[in-house]
Amino acid sequence: MFKSVLERPGVPPDMMVLVNGVETPAWDGETVASVLLRVPDAGRRSPISGTLRLPYCQMGVCFECLAIVDGIASTQGCLVPVQPGMRIESQRGPREISR
Amino acid sequence: MSYDVAIIGAGPAGMSAAVRLRALGAAVIVIDEQPAPGGQIFRGIERNAASPVFPALGEDYAKGCALVAAFRASGAEYLPSTQVWQIEDGWNLFLTTERKARHITARAVLLANGAQERPVPFPGWTLPNVMTVGAAQILLKSGGMLPEGRIWIAGAGPLPLLYATQLLNLGGRIAGYLDTATTPKLSALARLPGAWREFGNLAKGLRWLRDVRRSGMMIKGFSDLRAEGEERLEHLTWEAAGKRHRVEADVLLVHEGVVPRIHETLALRCEHIWNEEQGYLAPKLDRWGQTSRKDLFVAGDAGGIGGWMAATVSGEIAALGIAGQLGIAANPDDLRQAAHLDQRRARALALRPFLDALYPPPRTRLADDVIACRCEEVTAGAIRSAARNSPADPSAVKAATRCGMGPCQGRQCGYTVQALLAEVHGLPIGDVSFFHIRPPLKPITLGEIASLEHAEGAA
Amino acid sequence: MNADIIVVGGGVVGTALAYGFARQGLSVLVLDGEDGDMRAARANFGLVWVQGKGAKAPAYHDLTRQSANLWPTFLQELEGCVETRIDYARPGGLFYCLSDHEYEARDALNKRMHNQAEYADTRMVDRRELERMMPAVTFGSEVVGASYCLADGHANPLQLLAALQQAITALGSKLLFRSTVGSIRPEKTGFTVHATSGSFRAPKVVVAAGLATPLLTEPLGFTIPLRSERGQLLVTERLAPILPYPASGLRQTADGTVMIGATKEEATDRGVTVASATKLALRATRIIPALSAARLVRQWSGFRVMPPDGSPIYAQSERYPGLFAAACHSGVTLAAAHAAIVAPAMIAGRLSRDLAAFSNGRFDVQKCA
């Protein structure tokens, strides 16, 4: 649904990140929440109804961008800039606490 | 660590306050949850200066470069990517940076935490690919992201027009614009004379409008907009001239103005004033921006929506007020006059009464099945039924429905609950209070809090 | 007369009594206070708890047990007359011990209470057994074991309060909000209750106004000694189920949120402090380290309504028969008893016989002794 104007054929992206295990191009300055909008079905699932949600406000006030970032769950994706190799996973339903 | 002043927010207000306070010799720390200075309007400005996106963002955006540079050079300590999650009297501030919690103290606090877009529930607003215009603009400023496919905008106010223009400048297209603004009332026009002094701004607005009209469908005078789709937005429907209309859509961007961020001032039990025309609460401030609590100041949009230029000036005013109060400057009034701050502020706010009257918040009746609380998925109907069994008290509705108990802590549903309570109890909205805001201001982890036990300077 | 009986206070104690009265066919008027009042009913932890309760007061322990046993029926009846559902479960409850010392002290307490009453449902479980009971979690290294009581359970206190309030209306009685009572005047027959919303008359009045109770009863020479105790609580975001058993100070709700509480403080203001949040978070993460990754969503404080000896007070004025007071801690646990035992006893005039141990007269006796 979104595409960077910086994306040009033949020009490599600024970095690669892993979204649910899939290598995904990303650009300097964008946030985890921005990446979530480009990968199909990468949003969170509501812990109540299980419906799919995607980032809504991008300014830290809606919490629709919650994701597991480098293993840390319930991270507000819109406040975290992407880093090369970052692991982003969708948060599906109520979050799991590891043992 | 301890400082003279802790400033929360590195937007126009926070940055200009920091620059002033530093020039007067104060020890200043500036904290912002964003990774770089600029606030909402100048988001990503340092990085974007060299980007192809930059020219498309317009003149106002470019003006931020000087302010950010002055801030960087000011010598204020700056903590980016840092959330303030609790402020205790004294003042003790509790922060988290990269999952590490810590505690600082300051003699005065300046809240320059800005605004958020007004949450306006409607059927389908939780569907993926429905988002705010502000969100889309932030995406543009932070990675050059443009929406693709059939882009619809629904809303009112200057921001959708500005964003649409920026989008068109970059070669984007808009499938249609659903204009929710009511036709200007006489009352709005009556406020115009003052605004003519800012003719430049007005002309800008008209230019935006013309650009947008050229790009796609412009729809006015409709009602009951619905975003529909299975797992994500697929189409929009609305009612106009007695007929239901339906279009395919890939992205819907909505916007109904901005409102101050008040969680901090509410949590600190500052007095607030209800702005009936714009339908928001703002902390009550004295002429220096001081709240009802001593040594707690507010500047910029957090104290009432005024736009970035007014925010810059109010930041300077608050800086002088704080410096006077802390004994850092002997003559804040003289400094205020010398810098023509009041005239500059009046000029920056000249168009505001006109805009406020032109774009009142929507006050349409919410259907019972619309989700009001996104986090806990509480519908307007459930809130109404709880409201019928309770006093006109948001805490009672919250307790009965869990509305406002999710991670956003009521930032998306607060005003809706207030309006629904007013509706059910037949009261003016301003007579119903807002949620009681409880800490933490941001959802930090138990581990971060627990770590404070051994942290340096633990309370 | 406006009603057969007026209940002052719409918290969990007042509404449970009112519900009990209404179920007996009485017409009840409940007068509740202002929005900003102290409301333990909305701030509490939600345990329906038996173990350790009334360690030195056998009558209180017995009433607690009776109430916990009545809860399932109470719930069924209540849910039968309103729309609201109440999350409730009774898997038994834990009291975690973080050192040998804590373990031994708890064991001794259980044995002492066991001597007072013949209940074989509370026992110590060691770490190994605890691990078998809760395979989804890894306990912190300090966890030695726990005391486990089969009679314990937990409920959603907010749903309980909402259901009780609705039930009162559903049963044909009345509840008025924002009706702070300023005074109660005895008349030739019955009482006049002066509230901000008007004056109301009834032959009987029950004051169940939490910490405000003494303010209303004292002017009538009816002494209800109470002390307030601040408790701060934490609640996390929703988590996938990890805690199958509620524990004293740590439980996972049916919604998935984890509640951590509560401090015991002398403070009288409604504030919360980071220092307390730190203490609570520290204890919870020492028990279950993985919780350190859970996000705190809210912290709040409430005020416990504490009679001097910790046991409830259910009393009738000697000078003005028909004037009652009810004040206690643990109003959620006792809700079933309030509806099914205390309310009927008040109406039937059997309070001093059936519930003699809870009269306010016991404090005079202590004073004399």
Ligand SMILES: Cc1cc2nc3c(=O)[nH]c(=O)nc-3n(C[C@H](O)[C@H](O)[C@H](O)COP(=O)(O)OP(=O)(O)OC[C@H]3O[C@@H](n4cnc5c(N)ncnc54)[C@H](O)[C@@H]3O)c2cc1C
């Ligand atoms: C989407 C959007 C678009 C806008 N477009 C325009 C426009 O085109 N023209 C115009 O004149 N005005 C516009 N405005 C208004 C303009 O952005 C504001 O007037 C201006 O930014 C106000 O400056 P400020 O310093 O008060 O707040 P902001 O610029 O919002 O800065 C506040 C900062 O505080 C930070 N913060 C908040 N809470 C915390 C916390 N607890 N801990 C740490 N940091 C925190 C935020 O991250 C943010 O960086 C827009 C507003 C929005 C929301």
Ligand code: FES
């Ligand atoms: S997108 Fe709204 S909080 Fe991140």
